[in-house]
Amino acid sequence: MEITEVRVFPVNEDKLRAYVTITFDHCFVVRDLKIIQGTNGLFVAMPSKKRKDGTFKDTAHPLNNETREMIESRVLQAYEKELAKLSTP
Numbered sequence: 001m002e003i004t005e006v007r008v009f010p011v012n013e014d015k016l017r018a019y020v021t022i023t024f025d026h027c028f029v030v031r032d033l034k035i036i037q038g039t040n041g042l043f044v045a046m047p048s049k050k051r052k053d054g055t056f057k058d059t060a061h062p063l064n065n066e067t068r069e070m071i072e073s074r075v076l077q078a079y080e081k082e083l084a085k086l087s088t089p
Contacts, residue, residue: 001025003071006078008035010086017042018082020075030060033071035079042079044072 005023020033032047048056062068 001067003074006074008075008078008082010079010082018079020044020078022071022075033075035075042076044075 001024003022003024004026005021007021009019009021011018015037016034017037018035019031020035021029021031022033023029030047034045036043036045046058046061048058051057062071
């Protein structure tokens with residue numbers, strides 16, 4: 001499985017830094033990943049849905065750390081590139 005596209009939509013809302021859409025193998029899209037500023041730096045949050053009890057449940061997520069790290073690495077690289085584009089006149 002390969003990430004074939006990463007689209008970053010920067011925002012500046014408290015700890016939320018961007019929304020992200022990723023495409024796998026040119027044929028499967030996952031929307032609404034979030035780049036969050038945490039206490040230990042940036043991290044990628046998977047799409048989630050608020051439950052009736054007020055907690056959140058991921059609607060899509062990797063099943064192992066290797067895949068999570070691959071997604072996070074690609075998403076954060078794309079975020080840095082997008083920030084660089086926005087800061088260049």
